[in-house]
Amino acid sequence: MDKIDWKPDPSSSIPLYQQIEGFMKEKITSGEWTVGMKLPSQRALAAAFQVNRSTLIMALEHLTSQGYIAGKSGGGTTIIHHQPERQWESPPPPNWNAYVEDGVHYPNLPTIQTINRMEFDPTMIRLGTGELSPELLPQEQVRLLFAELARQHMPLGYEEALGTYALRSQVSAHLQRVGISAPPSTILIVSGSLQAFQLISAGLLEKGSTMLLEKPSYLYSIHAFQSAGMKLIGLPMDESGLQVSHVERFKRQYDASLLYTIPTFHNPTGTVMSDKRRRDLLETSLRIGLPILEDGAYEELWFGHEAPPPPLRALDTQGQVLYVGTMSKIVSPGLRIGWVVGPQPVIERLADIKMQTDYGSSSLSQAAAAEWFGAGWHAEHCRTIRRQLKERRDCMLQLLDAHWSNLATWSTPQGGFYIWVTLHANISMAALFEHALKRGILINPGYIYDRSAKKQLRLSFAYAGLDEMERAMIELSILIRHIHCLSV
Structure with missing residues (x-):
C-alpha cells in the first residue's frame, strides 16, 4: 500500500473515526484497495492518519461489523468484501492481491520499495541516490x-x-x-x-x-x-x-x-x-x-x-x-x-x-x-561533471573525517558516485534507515547489495546539495551513536 496522503479534519463536526471509516470505505468500494489486500498495522495507520490508536480502532470495528474487513490472530487485518451489503446479489470481485502474489517477477525488498517511493519526496535529503542532482544535468x-x-x-x-x-x-x-x-x-x-x-x-x-x-x-x-x-x-x-x-x-x-x-x-x-x-x-x-x-x-x-x-x-x-x-x-x-x-x-x-x-x-x-x-557536447559536459563531482566527493570526505572518524572506515573513490562506508559498531542498519527516514534523510543500507553487508552504507555525493550533505552527515553521525548506545 502506498503512502496515505489523506488526514481527517479535526475542525469538522463529523467525528474523526467516522471520517476515517468513510475514507477507507471509499477506497474499498471503488476497488482501489482490493479484496485480499492486507492493511498496515494499527500503529502504522494511526500514525498515517495522525490520530490516537483508540480512534482508529473504532473506525476498524465499524468496517469489520459491516463486513468490509476481517482480522486474523497474528495475521493482521485484510479486506474481504468491496460491497458486503450486495455480496449475495453478484459474484465477488477478483482477488487482485492473489494475482499480485502469484506474479512471476520478484518484488523489490521493502527497503528498496521505500527508497523508490521516497526519492520523489521533495523534502528528503537523498544521500544514497545513484543519479546526478538536477543542478548538474x-x-x-x-x-x-x-x-x-x-x-x-x-x-x-x-x-x-x-x-x-x-x-x-x-x-x-x-x-x-x-x-x-x-x-x-x-x-x-x-x-x-x-x-x-x-x-x-x-x-x-x-x-x-x-x-x-x-x-x-x-x-x-x-x-x-x-x-x-x-x-x-x-x-x-x-x-x-x-x-x-x-x-x-x-x-x-x-x-x-x-x-x-x-x-x-x-x-x-x-x-x-x-x-x-x-x-x-x-x-x-x-x-x-x-x-x-x-x-x-x-x-x-x-x-x-x-x-x-x-x-x-x-x-x-x-x-x-x-x-x-x-x-x-x-x-x-x-x-x-x-x-x-x-x-x-x-x-x-x-x-x-x-x-x-x-x-x-x-x-x-x-x-x-x-x-x-x-x-560535440558530450566531452565538455563530462569534464564539467568530473570537476563538480570531485568537489562533492571532497566535501563528503571532509565531513566523514570531521564527524565519522571514530564511527567508521571508508573508501576514497577516484571516480563515480559512491563512498562505501563500514561502521565499527554492530547496530541495526534497518533501524538506522528508519530513524534517518523520520528525520528526512534517505540512505542506502549495504544489505540491499549484499545480505551479509550488515555494517555498510552506500553514500552518494552525486545528488544532495553541499548544505544538505553537511546537515545529513552530522545528523547521521548522531543517530549512529544514539542507536549504538541503545543497543549496548
Missing part, C-alpha cells in the same frame, strides 16, 4: 538540443529494431574514444541498462542458469535476472576489484553461464579493477569458457588526471565480452537511452526480444541522443 544544452530538433523533421514513428542508424553511428564513434571498436551493426539501443539486463536474461540464458558477480553488487538490489529464474553467486573483492583467483573454482562448482562485473567505479564500493586484473580476468574467462557481461555505467567519471584502465571490451580480442553503456549517469536518466555491444548474432537476438517487448526505444529520445553526441 545539462539543462540548457538539452533545451537548445530540442529546439534544434523542433526545427527539423520530428521522428514520431517507430524505428528499426537495433535503434536508429544515426544514434548507433554516434555511439560507435563515442566508444572508439575509449578503445572499443564496435560498428553500428554490433550495437543495440535500449531503454537504459536495466532493459539490457532484462533482454539478456530472457534471450541468452536458460532458466536456472547461474551468474557470477562481485559481492556486494548492484544486481542484488534489482531482480532482472532472479525473476527470470537465474541464480546469483557472489565473488569476493579486494582493493583491486573482483578476485580473479576464485573465478575458475566458482565456475566449476556452480556451472556458471556468465560473469557480471562493473570493473570501473564499481557500484556500490567505488572500486576500480586494476589493468593487470582485467587482463587476468579475460585470460581466465577465455580459458574456462565463461562469457563476461561488463557494465560501463561510470567509467567516464574519473577525478584524476588520467583515465582508468580500458574497459574489458576494449581489451577483448575474442568476442567474449558483452558491454552495456548508458547516458543515465552523465547526461539524463530521463532520456532512457543505453546500448549493448556484442557479437552480431547476439545483438540481433536481443533486438528481436526487444521488438517483442516494447517495439523499440523512444524515437524522440534517440534523435536527441544522436544530436547530443553529434553536436
